[in-house]
Amino acid sequence: MSLIVTLILADFTTPERIGVTPSSMLWLLPLALSVAVVYKATKVREVRTVNFIKESVVLFASIVVFMFITAAALLGIAWLVT
Amino acid sequence: MPTRSKENHFVLLLTVGLAGWLIPGGGHFILKERARAIIIFAVIVVTFAMGLYIGSIGVVNPVAGKLAYTAQIMNSPAVAVIGHITKQGEYSVFGKPNEIGQIYTSITGLLNLLCIVNAVYLAHLKETEHARA
Numbered sequence: 001m002s003l004i005v006t007l008i009l010a011d012f013t014t015p016e017r018i019g020v021t022p023s024s025m026l027w028l029l030p031l032a033l034s035v036a037v038v039y040k041a042t043k044v045r046e047v048r049t050v051n052f053i054k055e056s057v058v059l060f061a062s063i064v065v066f067m068f069i070t071a072a073a074l075l076g077i078a079w080l081v082t
Numbered sequence: 083m084p085t086r087s088k089e090n091h092f093v094l095l096l097t098v099g100l101a102g103w104l105i106p107g108g109g110h111f112i113l114k115e116r117a118r119a120i121i122i123f124a125v126i127v128v129t130f131a132m133g134l135y136i137g138s139i140g141v142v143n144p145v146a147g148k149l150a151y152t153a154q155i156m157n158s159p160a161v162a163v164i165g166h167i168t169k170q171g172e173y174s175v176f177g178k179p180n181e182i183g184q185i186y187t188s189i190t191g192l193l194n195l196l197c198i199v200n201a202v203y204l205a206h207l208k209e210t211e212h213a214r215a
Contacts, residue, residue, distance in 0.1 A: 015138045015179035027136070027182050031189060034129040038122055038193045042200040047117040 028067065036060035091209050098205040102198035104158060109201025113208065122197050130157055130190040137183020139164050140173030150184045156191035156198075 018024050036059040044052055102109030107123035110116075133141060144151045144165040155161050167173075175183065 012134050013138050013140075013173055015140070015175045015183070016136050018136070018178040018182060020178055024178055024182075030132060031129065031186055034125050035189065035193065037125050038197065041118050041121040041125075042197055047115075047121070052121075 029064070032063045032067070033060050036063060087213070091206075094209060095202050095205055099198050099202045102194070102201045103156070106158065106194050106197065109198055110204070113201060113204055115201075115204070122194075126157065126190050126194050126197075129193075130187055133183045133186025133190065134164075136186065137175050137179040137181075138173055140168055140175035141180060141183035141187055143168050143171075145169050146171070147184060150188045153188035153191040156195040157187070158194075161187075161191075 018027070033056075036056045040052060040056045040059060041047070044055060098109040098112055101112050105111075105123065106126040107119035107121070109119075110122060111119035141147070142151065142154055142161060142164045151161075151165060155165075
């Protein structure tokens, strides 16, 4: 048991290997989901499972879509400038 | 509102705010908003743990990363314990893992601040409605 706990704690003292690659941008997805869920938890009048999930998914999708549009716009500007 | 009642009102708001800081979702739990409290606690703890897992506990650094630490400390006073362990720089982390870990842990801190403010506001609303009735 103590070995398992030690191994789990050891995972938190060494960083993961994440390269500077386009796929590293996918790390924004879990964070965007967390933001959507916590924000909706403070905003909905009553927490009802189906309604809450629906509203959280809509907000999550909005965040991802607008970040994609922003990224595309910035890429377009960078392409024009360089 | 009489002075005594005003004092009680202030104490309630302070208790709710402190509970929300001590344990994410604690403020909502005191207000008997259990579903909200559980969601907030689970999401904030898991996301913060993910940040620590990605970048190691070195992402919490009160010396080298003061700005991020200001946001991270909003998660809970327990972050100060991690900061105390890492301030000597034994767990240094650089590059993308540091960046992503700091973003995750800082954003959860700011989300918890939002939840604390929301809980205090809900407590204020409940008290004023109770006083009117």
